[in-house]
Amino acid sequence: MTTSRVTIKDVAARAGVSKGAVSLAFNHKPGLSEATRDRIFEAARELGWAPNLTARTLAGSRVDVVGLAICRPARLLGLEPFYMEFVSGVESVLIERNCSLLLRLVRNVEEEVGLQETWWRGRQIGGSILVDFRADDPRVGAVERLGMPVVAVGHPSLTGSLTSVWTDDATAVREAVRYLAALGHRRIARVGGAAALGHTAMRTAAFDEAARTLELAGAWQVTTDYSGEAGARATRSLLSAAPADRPTAIVYDNDIMAVAGLSVAAEMGLSVPADVSLLAWDDSQLCRLTHPTLSAMSHDVHGFGADAARTLFGAITGDGPGSHPVPTPVLTPRGSTAPPRM
Amino acid sequence: MTTSRVTIKDVAARAGVSKGAVSLAFNHKPGLSEATRDRIFEAARELGWAPNLTARTLAGSRVDVVGLAICRPARLLGLEPFYMEFVSGVESVLIERNCSLLLRLVRNVEEEVGLQETWWRGRQIGGSILVDFRADDPRVGAVERLGMPVVAVGHPSLTGSLTSVWTDDATAVREAVRYLAALGHRRIARVGGAAALGHTAMRTAAFDEAARTLELAGAWQVTTDYSGEAGARATRSLLSAAPADRPTAIVYDNDIMAVAGLSVAAEMGLSVPADVSLLAWDDSQLCRLTHPTLSAMSHDVHGFGADAARTLFGAITGDGPGSHPVPTPVLTPRGSTAPPRM
DNA sequence: AACGTTTTCTTAACCGGTAAAGTCCCTATT
DNA sequence: AATAGGGACTTTACCGGTTAAGAAAACGTT
Numbered sequence: 001m002t003t004s005r006v007t008i009k010d011v012a013a014r015a016g017v018s019k020g021a022v023s024l025a026f027n028h029k030p031g032l033s034e035a036t037r038d039r040i041f042e043a044a045r046e047l048g049w050a051p052n053l054t055a056r057t058l059a060g061s062r063v064d065v066v067g068l069a070i071c072r073p074a075r076l077l078g079l080e081p082f083y084m085e086f087v088s089g090v091e092s093v094l095i096e097r098n099c100s101l102l103l104r105l106v107r108n109v110e111e112e113v114g115l116q117e118t119w120w121r122g123r124q125i126g127g128s129i130l131v132d133f134r135a136d137d138p139r140v141g142a143v144e145r146l147g148m149p150v151v152a153v154g155h156p157s158l159t160g161s162l163t164s165v166w167t168d169d170a171t172a173v174r175e176a177v178r179y180l181a182a183l184g185h186r187r188i189a190r191v192g193g194a195a196a197l198g199h200t201a202m203r204t205a206a207f208d209e210a211a212r213t214l215e216l217a218g219a220w221q222v223t224t225d226y227s228g229e230a231g232a233r234a235t236r237s238l239l240s241a242a243p244a245d246r247p248t249a250i251v252y253d254n255d256i257m258a259v260a261g262l263s264v265a266a267e268m269g270l271s272v273p274a275d276v277s278l279l280a281w282d283d284s285q286l287c288r289l290t291h292p293t294l295s296a297m298s299h300d301v302h303g304f305g306a307d308a309a310r311t312l313f314g315a316i317t318g319d320g321p322g323s324h325p326v327p328t329p330v331l332t333p334r335g336s337t338a339p340p341r342m
Numbered sequence: 343m344t345t346s347r348v349t350i351k352d353v354a355a356r357a358g359v360s361k362g363a364v365s366l367a368f369n370h371k372p373g374l375s376e377a378t379r380d381r382i383f384e385a386a387r388e389l390g391w392a393p394n395l396t397a398r399t400l401a402g403s404r405v406d407v408v409g410l411a412i413c414r415p416a417r418l419l420g421l422e423p424f425y426m427e428f429v430s431g432v433e434s435v436l437i438e439r440n441c442s443l444l445l446r447l448v449r450n451v452e453e454e455v456g457l458q459e460t461w462w463r464g465r466q467i468g469g470s471i472l473v474d475f476r477a478d479d480p481r482v483g484a485v486e487r488l489g490m491p492v493v494a495v496g497h498p499s500l501t502g503s504l505t506s507v508w509t510d511d512a513t514a515v516r517e518a519v520r521y522l523a524a525l526g527h528r529r530i531a532r533v534g535g536a537a538a539l540g541h542t543a544m545r546t547a548a549f550d551e552a553a554r555t556l557e558l559a560g561a562w563q564v565t566t567d568y569s570g571e572a573g574a575r576a577t578r579s580l581l582s583a584a585p586a587d588r589p590t591a592i593v594y595d596n597d598i599m600a601v602a603g604l605s606v607a608a609e610m611g612l613s614v615p616a617d618v619s620l621l622a623w624d625d626s627q628l629c630r631l632t633h634p635t636l637s638a639m640s641h642d643v644h645g646f647g648a649d650a651a652r653t654l655f656g657a658i659t660g661d662g663p664g665s666h667p668v669p670t671p672v673l674t675p676r677g678s679t680a681p682p683r684m
Numbered sequence: 685a686a687c688g689t690t691t692t693c694t695t696a697a698c699c700g701g702t703a704a705a706g707t708c709c710c711t712a713t714t
Numbered sequence: 715a716a717t718a719g720g721g722a723c724t725t726t727a728c729c730g731g732t733t734a735a736g737a738a739a740a741c742g743t744t
Contacts, residue, residue, distance in 0.1 A: 058700080
């Protein structure tokens with residue numbers, strides 16, 4: 001049984017005023033006596049009325065929805081703790097501003113560009129959070145053309161003139177490699193994320209450079225699709241070399257691959273960290289639940305999401321473009337890293 | 343540089359027709375000649391126009407957004423593979439209907455009731471997916487009163503007259519216990535989810551009943567908040583009893599707790615499955631990444647989300663209420679279960 | 685040729701709000 | 715007493731579409 005919709009008119013009639021007055025009251029604007037204001041709120045309460053956001057948006061006021069399009073095959077997404085944690089950080093900020101998140105999975109960047117444009121043109125959103133930047137990302141130009149407020153989650157070198165929120169991945173990679181080298185490792189491998197992503201490229205470059213600087217005897221890099229399966233495959237391949245040639249330490253680009261790596265080591269009869277050290281990335285709760293616990297480049301993903309959301313609100317309310325670094329991931333040694341067996 | 347907004351008027355002018363004609367064309371309604379239709383689409387293409395969804399919604403057509411409110415502390419959410427996988431399943435259906443998901447975290451059911459009402463009254467959504475039902479859930483009445491199309495994810499006994507999509511948890515629990523008993527286990531424990539949730543209660547009851555029926559020598563149940571930490575705590579407490587008194591098999595209500603349990607066993611020097619068998623629930627990819635791999639009551643969560651979304655569309659387009667069971671979780675034995683050591 | 689039907693398109697009234705401009709009345713000032 | 719200045723509301727014109735009702739042209743019929 002659908003209650004016939006209550007509109008501003010009904011409230012106005014009930015309170016004995018014009019709909020303009022109701023609008024003024026509900027937007028806390030001056031020009032009404034306390035008495036009338038009360039009468040209006042009372043009437044609205046009695047009728048169970050709340051302003052129709054669609055109409056309000058159309059009439060030109062603010063939109064209290066922000067967009068987030070994620071470009072991953074839907075099946076893979078469920079497996080990435082990163083996004084859910086990121087989203088939960090975003091939500092924690094949205095919730096206190098009474099704002100909602102419009103979430104959409106897209107198949108590729110072009111589709112995302114179209115979607116963002118539709119959202120923006122259609123006034124469906126007040127701004128957007130852009131993630132997963134790649135080199136020469138088409139979203140940069142598109143968003144500039146539209147004049148849409150956004151926060152770009154990615155390194156300034158990828159996000160151009162857009163307001164960005166980013167972590168210093170290069171430094172973090174350097175620190176990870178230095179740490180392993182300091183433990184005595186000379187043959188280090190890295191199981192990277194999706195090659196197309198800008199931050200993967202930056203980490204790859206940083207790893208190369210660190211390997212050269214430290215004059216490592218061996219340095220491998222593989223890229224994957226971030227899935228546990230791919231991480232397992234990569235690990236299996238890395239560890240199947242002869243003991244004298246295989247890496248004694250492996251750095252992973254997320255934690256799910258590190259967990260997979262841990263289990264591959266066990267399956268191959270190698271002990272962690274005695275035979276091989278493993279270092280995870282992002283550090284969700286997962287890293288503390290394995291045995292041995294996983295050392296990780298720890299990163300407050302939840303806080304990262306919250307920062308992104310806050311920065312987006314800044315952009316929506318007119319802050320100029322800016323670059324907002326968030327804390328660099330810090331090395332959190334746990335049970336999966338140790339000096340190599342001599 | 344904001345491109346001045348292109349509206350239906352501009353397109354109409356350019357095509358030399360009235361805006362009504364443009365509307366007809368874009369809604370594929372009869373009453374226009376092929377030639378005019380083409381001219382209109384051509385004009386729209388040239389101007390890069392797409393209908394403003396806000397205006398379209400206001401004018402009374404359908405809303406292409408569905409709502410999902412999740413009631414968990416934001417921090418916890420990131421850790422639950424279930425939701426992300428469920429959401430990705432929902433998205434996989436939405437995407438092909440060009441629909442978006444409005445996601446919001448709420449603190450409690452009352453807040454959710456208010457939110458759903460605001461969304462619906464404000465025509466922000468065309469329908470909603472309701473999750474995490476509890477006994478005497480206030481959403482049932484509220485939604486009926488509003489006449490809003492929804493799909494309730496939960497057992498019919500909890501969702502009343504609402505269209506529901508559900509798994510037969512009781513049967514699954516029974517199967518899990520029977521399986522362990524068949525392996526020879528006589529002391530079985532269950533680490534359950536949040537006590538307030540309806541399906542937790544149903545599983546608890548089913549476990550009790552199964553234990554009675556099978557005349558188990560020992561049966562424990564604990565409820566937690568679904569977090570890995572809580573799972574670890576519970577496991578530690580269960581396993582710290584004297585060998586002759588402690589459970590030889592533990593069933594978990596999700597997979598993250600099972601992973602945590604696995605690591606606690608290792609930390610306590612117990613071997614899995616020789617000393618204790620572990621059985622996970624939901625079975626995300628995680629279960630195949632541990633060592634030993636985790637046996638699980640496997641459940642296609644992605645498909646579950648997709649089914650829920652499809653059912654919601656049915657409800658939106660006028661299908662009457664109905665109850666849609668999805669396949670019962672099936673036992674997937676892997677490395678973490680075996681007969682108990684005698 | 686006159687007349688009813690279709691087909692094709694236009695007009696105009698909403699949808700439910702917002703906001704600028706206008707009205708009315710009451711008080712203070714000169 | 716006339717005038718200016720506010721406060722408290724109301725009017726009215728949008729926002730950008732949809733849709734029912736109306737009008738003009740094309741067509742078939744007798």
